[in-house]
Amino acid sequence: MIKRYRxxxxxxxxxxxxxxxxxxxxxxxxxxxxxxxxxxxxxPRVVMSRLPGTPLRGLPTGPATRRNPPGTLDRQAERVLALLDS
Structure with a gap:
């Protein structure tokens, strides 16, 4: 996938x-x-692989599409930032 930044x-x-x-x-x-x-x-452009699965864009969000417990993304972001700092 190619991502071009606006x-x-x-x-x-x-x-x-x-x-x-x-x-x-x-x-x-x-x-x-x-x-x-x-x-x-x-x-600028960043080229990355695609992940398997179904894109969620355009789908209604609700319990069926939000399976992560509250705070999961925050914890993941904290872990990534800690790795970048090390």
């Missing part, structure tokens, strides 16, 4: 590339695998 003033493309690489090393399969990036392009 805005990148805040370094979003660089953060995403860094996180994809950390997750690929420490938690493979949790997120798409990094393939390549053009971080200095205009616009």
């Amino acid at each position: 805005s990148w003033e805040r370094g979003e493309h660089r953060r995403e590339w860094a996180v994809l690489n950390v997750l690929a090393l420490h938690a493979p399969g949790l997120a798409p695998a990094p393939v390549r990036a053009d971080l200095d392009g205009s616009p």
Whole structure:
């Protein structure tokens, strides 16, 4: 999958590339695998693998589509940030 950034003033493309690489090393399969990036392009691009499953875009959200317990994403984000700091 190719992600082209519409805005990148805040370094979003660089953060995403860094996180994809950390997750690929420490938690493979949790997120798409990094393939390549053009971080200095205009616009910048990040190429990553696709994850198996059904896209949730356009589906109604409710208990059937939200299976993670409360706080799961916060805990995952904290773990990723801790890995980036180490």
